Amino acid sequence: MNNFPIADQITIPDALNRAYAHWNAGQAAEAEHLAMQVLHVIPSQPDALHLLGLMAHAYGKSALAIDYLRRACLLPDVPARYCSNMAEICRQMGLLEEAERAARRAVEREPQLTAGWNNLGIILQECGKLDDSLECLQRVSSFEPDNPEAHNNLGNTYKLLGQLNEAKASYQQALSLHPNYAEAHSNLAFLLCELGQFDEAAVAAQTAIDLNPHLADAYLNLAEIDLSRLRYGDALQRLNALMAFAPQHPGGLAALAQVMLKTERPQDALVYAQQSVRMAPDNPRAHNTLGRALQALNQHKQALESFDTAATLPGTSVEESMTARALLLLEMGDKKAAIEAFDLTQVQFPESIRVAMARTDTKTYRHDDPDISLMESALVRSVKPTLNDQMGLHFALGKAYLDLADSGRAFYHLDKGNAIKRSVVTYDANKTGQWLRSIGATFTPALMNTFRHAGAASERPVFIVGMPRSGTTLIEQILASHADIFGAGELSALRFAVDGSGNFPQNMSGWKADDFARAGRDYLSRVDSLAPNALRVVDKMPANFLYAGLIPLILSDARIIHCRRDPVDTCLSCYSKLFAGEQLFTYEQSELGTFHRDYQALMENLRQVLPADRFIEVDYESVVDDLETQARRLIAFVGLPWDEACLDFHKTRRVVRTASVSQVRQPIYTTSKGRWHCHAANLGPLLAALGIDPSGATNTSTNP
Template sequence: MAQTDLTALYRDGLAHQQAGRVDDALVLYRQILALKPDVPEVLFQLARCLSERDPKAAEAAFRKALKGKPAEPAIWQGLHGILKSGPRAKLEREAARARIPLGTEAELRPALSLLSKGQAAEAEAAALRLMKLAPVAFWPAYVLGQARLAQGKNAVAPLEAALRADPTHAKARLALARALSAAARPLRAEAVLDGITGPEATLIRAKICRDTARPETAVALLRDIDAKGPRPATDLALSLAQTGQGAAALSIVRPMLSHMPRPDLALRNLSAAAEEAGDIAGAEAILDAALDAAATPDLLTHRAQLHQSAGAFDAADTALRAAIDANPTGGEAFRAYMNARKVTADDPILSHLDAALTRADVNAPDRAALHFAAAKAKGDLGQGDEAFDHLHKANRLMAKAFPYGFDSDLAEARALVADWDVLEPLAPDGPADPVIFVTGLPRSGTTLVEGILAAHPRVGAGGEMPFLTRALSEVMERLRHGPSPQEADLAEAGARYVTCARRRVGDAAVIVDKAISTFSRIGHALRALPNARVVLVKRDPRDTGLSLYRNKFPDGLHRYAYNLEAMGHYIRLHDAITDIWQARCPDRVHVVEYEALTAAPEPQIRALLEAVGLPFDPACLAPEGTERRIQTLSFAQARQPIGQGSVAGWERHAEALAPLIAALAQEVDLSPDATP
């Protein structure tokens, strides 16, 4: 047979092998070897195919390949992967003498040492170097995955590679389950954990439950865990807090505080979880306990923000002044203080803010927050140019800390709207609870519209609730990775959502949820909740952009907001995806124009209530009188009567907003084949 024919057979064999058709590949490799028995490349691939089904035959093929290419690391590594005990140790000694990397645990010890010292980035670099030299070995891939996990990076690919090298390695399976959970793959994570018992597996399962809107199941798992110490206790407390049991959560962690490396952070997280579940008293008690132990500036600031949400501005100011006294460069305390008021020239905090900005020892996060605070103060004082100078500095710092990539958002938007092809044929079979999702861009007026609805006696408003994303997480995984979701999957997601939302808002007839992220998943939400309606708030994008640029968001969220050009593209992306959902679900999406609402509130409010199936109630005309917590950046504005003070504010700053205005002129096409 001609050489070209053998090459074609080898190429076909590789194609079969890569597609998982091992038997077909073996036929072709054996056909080649029958004609040319000593081809190292073919022997190597034959050995790889035989590694699991016939290790002895694989070993013979690897050794024969090694005779033909004694300096080829891949052959050494393949042989090393199937040997055990003495023969394996002997090969390691031979490889060391020949300076052939095998990717052994011994070779990874320097990287493991770095990882144990908390130097995860350095460990990642070391493991990656060895993985390039030994791509099919277990240890480089495993350590690389662990290093990435330690940094909060996506570690799925290297850990999957590690398990391909050693499918029985229990710690690698646990690590892969953690990585999959972090990558929003709960179903796959649970499958990886199947059959694994022990405390670590239980902790991972409990986290998956919390991330998929099942905190009650997490509590049940963790109550039975056979492990002691701060981590199991903290996880149980966090799960209890997510079920609205803040007092019980505090009682569990209080005896453990002295053993925790960051008790203040643990308590702050517990407080946030209790607050999220609607247990405000529990959240405040947890923070007060933390403050009794150590009144750190961060805790004082967070306690102040809880006071602001409740409208207790005097108590908030007391806590913020204490935070500033304790940390004169703490940017978040200054920012929270300025956001709560119309700043006047005689405010004594201004001199402290100026002093903080002149210091050279301020870290980047604090400096960004200080510039946002200064921008608010300068704006209130009518010093527009100076305000924008601070805004540009603040936003540059945030953009550097949290880089934004439009292409990933564009790809995600296209995938979300394409999901409708799968979702539309499914009959809605979820809970019948009436839910009103109020959504739109941040700073577009969603808090005002939520306040109008919250004033209605039949409504329970929960603010920006995170439960829809969690409840839909398994549905989203099926949409991205298969198998396709069915009616029962959507019904289960709807039920999980309602359980969590009801815990937060109580037994009101109608749930109102102001989660901004709903805009991209309108179709998904309406399929999971057959009686849900969506209120989409739209505002002049130039005013929205100005307000976005003036505000700092939680770390990692709304990254587009820190660059005016990127913001313009994102706003048009938002318009494109919401236009599609309006067209596909016209009877269940109602649009409120912010400018029209503020110009003539009553007719707009009547139309809004009719669209969501609520009878008119005059209380909705004065939402500022509603006693409720406001947990958004608009906590101060929302307590003012409906007005047009923020309409067309962009006109005074048109020159500074030029990059935004130019980007807004470019439409975004969500067609799958459109260019970015």
């Protein structure tokens, strides 16, 4: 039957032509009416189904759109563009496998269909099939060399392949053809960020926003640039601007979760990450972000499930998901499972530098370790890794060559890695030193005596303070092995309690007794729920040494353990680590040594005024030389009966998130004592800043 059973008896082809004409003219109701009339006569008519699918998609009815397009594409002789359109809509819905099948069918039916190859290339890109994607998109750019979108899409695949120079050239070609192409400016911004060219990246991202104020990716890229420069407040501002017009954007919600994690607000991060997953349940990056939020909240089983889910979804995040899972297992203390997870990831991604970098703490390197040659090769190949990956590779290789006692090669890489990190952070050693001196001058004997009983009363808090890498994690692990002690890890609760009261230490001058008590109650409110039944809760944030003078005034019964270690060993260990947190003073030897001296001077001031019954100092070297004596001393200091489990601290199963994650899983060893001497030739700036002679003689006036 070719005619409608209506008065004017128009033919089905005429009805379809009119329907498409109405749609193109913006007359949706008329177009839908005619298309539905056609389906009433021929229920499987592909042209009508295709039009209804496009209309449903335009009005945000994605599921209905896919249903129409699936039915339209059932016939073997359906036009290729119908399959291509179906592929693109499936891609937008996250149905990547179905999208790929439809796109391949389109180009098989019509090999010269440029739009079909373009859609297939983008789909393969999102599936992580990057070599195939590159082939498709190169074909598109050869078909249409003056098409800026073709070059932009090609640049995206080059970037994912790590071919950053080619990606940059493609974006620039797109912009030469279309200078006001907002998406290309945005993509170039992301690429420049990965190359460490943050100022240029910010300009490109802002240009994209100026051209298209509703381009979500440009806001995300600008936020990523701010995160790379540790400007968390600026990143939050960018994301809030995005949320103002796209409050349910999955990428925006995931990015907000990442900012919350960076600013140590894991509960807020969890809320945003859960929203992101709800909005995009098939998006692996949303599940990865959820996994990290759950990890930060110690919900490890659920975090593993999120990483597992992410790894099963198509896309370019599989390697990231599997590596994150392995690192979580290592953090949880299951080293065997972590190694197996790293090995499984490497089987799937045999050239993965991400795996090689991530598993450095699981091994002591040997000369024939294949990871060394893999990482070295990545640094010298013509296609350079991203700036972050270059930095990570240098730190990983520095660790490898330290294991191999090859000091020259180790410091070649450590100097390179630290220089890259130092180039992207803002740090002023002079201002920091002035601040530390102002803290020391604030906590006078008069202040301590006046307010010594003002604080909130609780014997539960135990603070472990000191320089990073000074043995704080070891001391916490010993204490946390006691049945009545909970090791809470590195908490920011004290800093938050202090920050809420104004600038520190200037604000101390105006405080009354109630202010000190209020800050103490604030701290307790943040930690009391962590382990309600524990008699002691250990907060081992090393940087709390900054607040050591304040602690007895806000928490009258709290205890403070100051960890000390040989200054050069401490600084060498800092210099050899790429910290997850913001240890901004560690990335240049002179600045590191200067900071250590300023820290020592502060602690010398504070030890004169801290209450003797609430403050002790423990030397790392004494612990490794005589574990039992020092462990018994620690348990006695916190006011609890002895527990033999403290001597088997390495067997205690608990989460450890610090850079010492592997060391505290081992029995006591002494190989780190005096380690710096064999590297003295490479530590000149550090030794000079510390006032230490390379032969080992020290300037005692700066090393109390």
